[in-house]
Amino acid sequence: MTGAISDLHNQARQRVHSLMTAAMRADPAALDQAASELDIDPYSREFVREARRLVLACGAALSAVLAVHRPGKDAHDQEVCRGCGTRRCHTLRHISEVFTAYTIRPVTIDRAEAWRRAESCFGPAAPAVAVEEREDCFIARPVPFTGDAYLLVVDRRTGALTRWPDMPSAQLVDYYRAYLRGEL
Structure with a gap:
């Protein structure tokens, strides 16, 4: 909408x-x-x-x-x-x-903050987290990545986390943008 x-x-x-x-x-x-x-x-x-x-x-x-x-x-x-x-x-x-x-603007989330949020969400189940930087978001994966794991998208503007199934990064970004527009 x-x-x-x-x-x-x-x-x-x-x-x-x-x-x-x-x-x-x-x-x-x-x-x-x-x-x-x-x-x-x-x-x-x-x-x-x-x-x-x-x-x-x-x-x-x-x-x-x-x-x-x-x-x-x-x-x-x-x-x-x-x-x-x-x-x-x-x-x-x-x-x-x-x-x-009062010039209050959204805070942009950086890669370190995205990593911290993803690591906190994955918890001890993921010994390591890989974070990929994209224009609108960060894509976080637990390492090692198993078939039953999920991806996290960390919104660059708000820091909000959403869970996604495994898919190629470019496709995930397209789906995420559609999700933000309310189309999913």
């Missing part, structure tokens, strides 16, 4: 995911230590200590809003917002404007 509502929702979802990923990567102990060592006023010090939790809470709240204001179809097969029933969702537009004003 593509259209104004879908585009706004997808952009907002990616931005929320990025800010939550950045907050989850931050080390709370390191923030506490940094706050203690900084020569700043007590309010700023407390903000540094609480920033991670605040960002995660705001991200979770925005995720709840996006779960309500998401794309759907009306009786005439036109794209509408499921939350407000309109073709122009003011909630999504306002969220998009705020993100733009």
